[in-house]
Amino acid sequence: MKYKLIVFDFDGTLADTKRSIIETMKFVGNQFGLNNINESKIERLIGLPIETSLKQVLQISDNKINNAVQLYRENYNNIALATIRLFPNVKASLESLFKNNVILTVASNKGKEALIKILKEQNIYHLFLFVGGVEDCINKKPSPEIVNIILDKFSIQPSECLVIGDTIYDIQMGQKAFSDTCAVTYGNNSEKELIQLSPQFIINNFSEILNILEIEATNDDKK
Numbered sequence: 001m002k003y004k005l006i007v008f009d010f011d012g013t014l015a016d017t018k019r020s021i022i023e024t025m026k027f028v029g030n031q032f033g034l035n036n037i038n039e040s041k042i043e044r045l046i047g048l049p050i051e052t053s054l055k056q057v058l059q060i061s062d063n064k065i066n067n068a069v070q071l072y073r074e075n076y077n078n079i080a081l082a083t084i085r086l087f088p089n090v091k092a093s094l095e096s097l098f099k100n101n102v103i104l105t106v107a108s109n110k111g112k113e114a115l116i117k118i119l120k121e122q123n124i125y126h127l128f129l130f131v132g133g134v135e136d137c138i139n140k141k142p143s144p145e146i147v148n149i150i151l152d153k154f155s156i157q158p159s160e161c162l163v164i165g166d167t168i169y170d171i172q173m174g175q176k177a178f179s180d181t182c183a184v185t186y187g188n189n190s191e192k193e194l195i196q197l198s199p200q201f202i203i204n205n206f207s208e209i210l211n212i213l214e215i216e217a218t219n220d221d222k223k
Contacts, residue, residue, distance in 0.1 A: 001213055005103040005156045007147055007174070009165030010110060011046055012187025014090050014206075015122065020080035021046055027079060028071045029058050046188040047167035049109045049140040073111050080114070086122050087186060089207035093217075098127045100215050103154055105130040107146040107163075107173070112136065129154070141169040144177035151177070162201075164209065171197045182212065 011017040022042050029037045037057060045053040054060070054068045097104060104127055108115050112133025119125035130150055137145040151161060163174025166187020171194065174181035182201035183194035195202060201212055210217050
């Protein structure tokens with residue numbers, strides 16, 4: 001098996017979090033007196049650090065951005081947990097990878113506390129040996145810093161790592177770390193956008209990861 005370690009993005013790759021992000025950002029906007037938030041613009045920015053997204057969506061001054069980020073993080077869990085769902089075949093496929101001794105990790109621009117809470121809520125936290133949130137690195141996606149941290153932690157070569165995500169920022173992150181990349185088409189960026197970056201793999205269903213790693217699917221994976 002070529003890949004010993006997988007770095008997963010979370011939003012749009014493991015779970016459908018689009019509505020949770022949109023609703024939380026609209027909530028923050030309302031606190032600043034903004035009631036006509038452009039949802040399409042929010043969708044296009046998913047995957048970037050929340051500071052960047054809030055600044056571009058809300059168009060607020062720099063001296064207010066820290067307050068906006070704090071509001072977002074304080075309220076995200078309450079708004080998000082009821083709306084987040086894993087994509088089809090995610091849990092069963094992760095379990096198959098775990099049983100085959102693949103090191104599973106997450107690299108997200110989410111706050112670590114919120115990310116861990118969601119993973120526990122979805123009953124998949126125990127499958128990951130490392131969960132990286134926004135606090136774990138200085139330079140955020142598409143910087144390769146978090147991938148490099150994970151590679152060093154597990155003493156894995158870039159060629160033995162596969163980075164999987166749904167946005168161009170995820171693919172750029174993996175490429176800058178000199179790892180192979182896999183784009184999923186069911187998330188926040190279109191297949192047309194993703195294919196322009198020439199990832200090694202493009203998949204339409206999460207369970208196709210098992211084919212890439214040449215792991216036989218169980219009956220549960222095939223559901």
